[in-house]
Every structure is written in C-alpha cells, then in structure tokens.
Amino acid sequence: MKIAVVGTGYVGLVTGTCFAESGNQVTCIDIDAAKIARLNAGEIPIYEPGLTEMVEHNVEAQRLFFTTDLPSAVKAAQLVFLAVGTPSSDDGSADLSALWRVVSDIAPHLSEEAIVVTKSTVPVGTNHEINERLAKLTGRACDVASNPEFLKEGAAIDDFIKPDRVVVGARRPEVADVLRELYAPFLRTEKPFLVMAPESAEMTKYVANALLATKISFINEMANLCEQTRADINDVRRGIGHDSRIGFAFLFPGVGYGGSCFPKDVRALASTARHSGVEPRILDVVDRVNTHQKSIVPDKIEKFFGGKLAGRTVAIWGLAFKPRTDDIREAPALVLIDRLLAGGAKVQVHDPEALENVRKLYGDKLSYSDQPYGALEGADVLAIMTEWKEFLQPDFAQMHSLMKSAVIFDGRNLYTPRQMKAAKFTYFSIGRAPVE
Numbered sequence: 001m002k003i004a005v006v007g008t009g010y011v012g013l014v015t016g017t018c019f020a021e022s023g024n025q026v027t028c029i030d031i032d033a034a035k036i037a038r039l040n041a042g043e044i045p046i047y048e049p050g051l052t053e054m055v056e057h058n059v060e061a062q063r064l065f066f067t068t069d070l071p072s073a074v075k076a077a078q079l080v081f082l083a084v085g086t087p088s089s090d091d092g093s094a095d096l097s098a099l100w101r102v103v104s105d106i107a108p109h110l111s112e113e114a115i116v117v118t119k120s121t122v123p124v125g126t127n128h129e130i131n132e133r134l135a136k137l138t139g140r141a142c143d144v145a146s147n148p149e150f151l152k153e154g155a156a157i158d159d160f161i162k163p164d165r166v167v168v169g170a171r172r173p174e175v176a177d178v179l180r181e182l183y184a185p186f187l188r189t190e191k192p193f194l195v196m197a198p199e200s201a202e203m204t205k206y207v208a209n210a211l212l213a214t215k216i217s218f219i220n221e222m223a224n225l226c227e228q229t230r231a232d233i234n235d236v237r238r239g240i241g242h243d244s245r246i247g248f249a250f251l252f253p254g255v256g257y258g259g260s261c262f263p264k265d266v267r268a269l270a271s272t273a274r275h276s277g278v279e280p281r282i283l284d285v286v287d288r289v290n291t292h293q294k295s296i297v298p299d300k301i302e303k304f305f306g307g308k309l310a311g312r313t314v315a316i317w318g319l320a321f322k323p324r325t326d327d328i329r330e331a332p333a334l335v336l337i338d339r340l341l342a343g344g345a346k347v348q349v350h351d352p353e354a355l356e357n358v359r360k361l362y363g364d365k366l367s368y369s370d371q372p373y374g375a376l377e378g379a380d381v382l383a384i385m386t387e388w389k390e391f392l393q394p395d396f397a398q399m400h401s402l403m404k405s406a407v408i409f410d411g412r413n414l415y416t417p418r419q420m421k422a423a424k425f426t427y428f429s430i431g432r433a434p435v436e
Contacts, residue, residue: 233431318386
C-alpha cells in the first residue's frame, strides 16, 4: 500500500518505518525542514533500539521516504496517518492545534478513496470532529479511522511488529478491512484485531495509560508507607504480585513516572471527565501522588545534609525518564537537578543516551560525563534516577575510591540492603529501611 505519515516524531517515525518494513511504500512528512534533512542524511533524531538500522534498510530498499512536500505525498496515498503531537494545555486538556492544522493542510489533496487514520493520542470525539471538518473542506464524505498506538519507548519496534493487540475505530466495515489487511503481517500469531466505534478506540488509549499510571502511583504510595512502618516494599511486592489477579507488571516502586504519555494522558482523561460532568477523583490523585513521588529523592538528600546543599557535590546516574530512550520529558531526574541547583549544589551527571538533551536544557550549569564512574569523582553522594542495565552491577570498590563519601540514594531500588552493607555504603532506597 502507499502510505503517508504526517509527523516524524516518535510515533510517526516508528509507525512509518515498521509499515515500510512489511513491504509498503511509506512517505513520512514534516514541516521541520532541518529534521527532514537529517533523516535524509541518515541521522535519526531520537534514540530507539533498532530504529536506525531499520530506517537505513528501508530507505535503501526505496520503501521509506522523508519529505516536506505534503501535497505530493498525500495525493498518492491510500492511507494518511496523522501522527502529530498533542501536548498538554495549561488546564491539562490535549492541545489539538497541530492536528487541526494538518487536517486543513491535507484536505485539498486527499484522493476520494483515501482513508485518514488518527495515530495521535486524542480526546474522545476527535475522530468525529475530523470527519466533520474534512467534509466541509472537501465537500464530500471522507473515511476517518482511529488507530491508537501502544508503543513503549525503548521497545517500540518489538511492540509494533509483535503487538498484544491492534485497536481500530471505524464506522464502516470496509475501512476496518483495509486496516486489517495492512496489519495482517504483524498478527500472524493470532493476536487480536479489535474493531470498535472510533469513540471507544480513542478512550481505550487513555484508559490503558491511566490504569498503568495508577498502578505505579499506588505501589509508590505503598512504598512510602512501608518506610514508615518497618515493612519492606520488595517483600510486599512479591507477596501481592504472585496473585494472578494483580501480577507484577508496573509494580516497581521508584521516583515516579515521566515521559510523553502517562503524565499528559492522565491529565487529558481527567479533563475529558470534568468536561463530561464526571469528577475524576482517582485520576487527580494518581497525578498528585506522582508529582509528590518525584520529590522523594530530593527530600531525602536535603534531609541528609541538614537542609544545606550549598557546596555539596551530587552525582546523578540516569537522566532519561526510563532506560533505552533519550527522552527526558517530565523525567524525575529533572526535578532533582532543579532542587540541587536551587540549593547551591554542584551536580555531576551521566546517562547512556540522554546527556545531550539535558545539556540543551542546563548548559554549563551541570558537569557531564559520558562514563558512569566519571560522574562520581569527588561526589558527596550518588543519586540513581533511571534503571539502566549498566548500573546493575557496578564496581563498588571503584565507586568507593572515587567518591568523597560512600552514600547512595537509589530511586530505582537497583541494589539490595545486604549488598550495600557488605560494600560499606550508606544506602537509601524506596520503601525499604536505610543502611547506615
């Protein structure tokens, strides 16, 4: 099939590349000429394992193209995927301004047979509104489908090629059939292709992310309670996780969730609820708990130094909101950095992929190291904010020799208290008694 993907951000680039990998001819479109130039030069603007190699392969096979020429790409397309950003507005609702611009831009160039597919995360009713706008702009009925994405950053290629399910919102069976054919190569292991009303598909995306965020906030609140009651959250987690009704997924205590999806989607769903006359009590609490959780490590470090951060040197391992990505949007590490800088501390940071994105934000306010041990030199304490595999089995003796004081604040519970006691570290984690 000939496919146009409008937007070359995280979702658009992964979607277009994976469709090309299954044999389709895909053109990815963006208004950012510099980004398109980079992509055509073989430079991938995001870090996602396996994506660079897959882009190169499909560009060489002449199945994947990048352009700023929207009219030409849309005219030739059987399917036009909308994958533009929908960030949070000040009130928490989704900002659809970029989406509406794209809808207006594609309307004059759509063929009569083309199907417009919304891949962006959008509030309930957006599909209907796109349909209405296209009808006014084109003077005819247009097919519009919803196809929410469920990609995890750091595992997006696998998630796309081996999906748990594909969700499609379509008003006509013929439209659903076209998308079923498109996704057939990815569903050969009998994973479900779920067809529903567009409103249900739009809601499915938000509800999925909100429920996962709820699990994270819940286990974090329980971890904070464990610290005050001499219970160990890791023991509690094992005690509940083996219950088949609960499971272990997303029950890892830590410093809160970040990224481009959970924070904005929880707030957007809460906004939709309020506009629909429903009080989003659980959603509001999930968001508040997460905001509070991001302050846990900064609070502990400040308390450790008696409220006096000036003149202290703090090393940070992990800046991205999760491992296997360079995405720092709403990352807990940024909350820590801001608190430390405001208190007058010197901050030395390391992350395997996110250093440059952090450098763009903070410039020379921080000291950057491309090696984890480099960030430890002369540090009074180390804070671990992202669970990169590189941090799981460090050389504790070398860490001792580099740091001014052997103190670790582990926001991801990477080590056990027994390990830390044997390695002679003062150790603070989440939901467990400290080792002092």
